[in-house]
Amino acid sequence: MSNLEELVQEINRFEAIISEWDESQRCVAVGLKRAIEALHKAALTSLIKSLKQESMSALRHAVADEVVYAVLLYHELVKPPKPPLAQRIQTAFEEVRPGLNSHHGDVELVAIKPPDTVEVRLIGTCSSCPASTLTLSQGVEQAIKNHCPEITKVVAVNNNPTVNNTNSGLISPFSSKITSTWIKVATIDQVPEFSVLAVQLAGNSLILHRQGVRVTCYHNACTHLGSPLKEGKVENGIITCPSHGFQYKLETGECLTAPDVSLQSYPVNIKDDKVFVKLQKL
Numbered sequence: 325m326s327n328l329e330e331l332v333q334e335i336n337r338f339e340a341i342i343s344e345w346d347e348s349q350r351c352v353a354v355g356l357k358r359a360i361e362a363l364h365k366a367a368l369t370s371l372i373k374s375l376k377q378e379s380m381s382a383l384r385h386a387v388a389d390e391v392v393y394a395v396l397l398y399h400e401l402v403k404p405p406k407p408p409l410a411q412r413i414q415t416a417f418e419e420v421r422p423g424l425n426s427h428h429g430d431v432e433l434v435a436i437k438p439p440d441t442v443e444v445r446l447i448g449t450c451s452s453c454p455a456s457t458l459t460l461s462q463g464v465e466q467a468i469k470n471h472c473p474e475i476t477k478v479v480a481v482n483n484n485p486t487v488n489n490t491n492s493g494l495i496s497p498f499s500s501k502i503t504s505t506w507i508k509v510a511t512i513d514q515v516p517e518f519s520v521l522a523v524q525l526a527g528n529s530l531i532l533h534r535q536g537v538r539v540t541c542y543h544n545a546c547t548h549l550g551s552p553l554k555e556g557k558v559e560n561g562i563i564t565c566p567s568h569g570f571q572y573k574l575e576t577g578e579c580l581t582a583p584d585v586s587l588q589s590y591p592v593n594i595k596d597d598k599v600f601v602k603l604q605k606l
């Protein structure tokens with residue numbers, strides 16, 4: 325048994341005895357322990373300060389001793405060892421994974437490129453989402469930088485838009501025949517002016533909105549993390565995503581919250597009172 329273990333066992337033995345005492349006696353013992361510890365901490369702090377001024381190598385040598393290190397750690401005078409970088413990156417992923425998974429996405433580590441770069445891959449919905457840059461910078465990159473301050477560059481590589489897209493609907497799995505055909509989806513009076521109409525078309529979830537006689541059609545997916553927009557609140561021609569509040573102009577699909585992530589829109593044709601949509605992206 326090492327010197328450190330013996331010393332710790334001795335402390336534990338006395339603590340176990342004291343824990344059996346009545347409360348007033350325990351308070352005295354704990355008070356005495358705290359007072360002695362405070363004295364030791366003050367002395368150790370001065371000692372470290374002097375050693376730092378005289379010789380950093382002497383300080384490092386002293387801290388290499390397991391008893392010295394354990395006592396300094398107990399008094400919070402040295403930092404606990406950091407887990408390896410790869411482990412901290414996984415901790416960062418665990419933090420953002422619930423959000424990504426809830427939108428059928430995920431992230432994986434591709435490579436660590438010392439001294440300051442990490443390569444990651446967004447997978448599932450996140451890889452094909454028009455807002456993947458935002459997902460990376462707002463979620464994944466921030467989490468990595470919080471856990472790994474030495475990392476200053478997080479690069480997304482090898483996005484594969486065909487990976488696991490069956491739930492996303494961002495890429496039509498249907499034939500060119502269907503995508504190039506006008507399909508009736510509603511009558512004009514079924515398309516509301518103050519909300520949206522959700523329709524399913526050949527496996528694609530779409531929303532329709534009308535302003536006067538003009539009808540627009542979009543993929544029913546927020547460009548932030550892919551939430552359905554059909555429950556979003558519509559005010560003054562602007563729809564707000566129920567998940568995190570991204571806003572879009574229903575006239576154009578333009579995103580008012582983040583630039584360059586407009587809604588995916590589809591061509592609309594109105595004949596008599598019927599609304600036709602072509603599953604061909606604009």
Ligand code: FES
Nearest residue numbers: 546548549565568
């Ligand atoms: S999914 Fe986040 S704002 Fe829509």
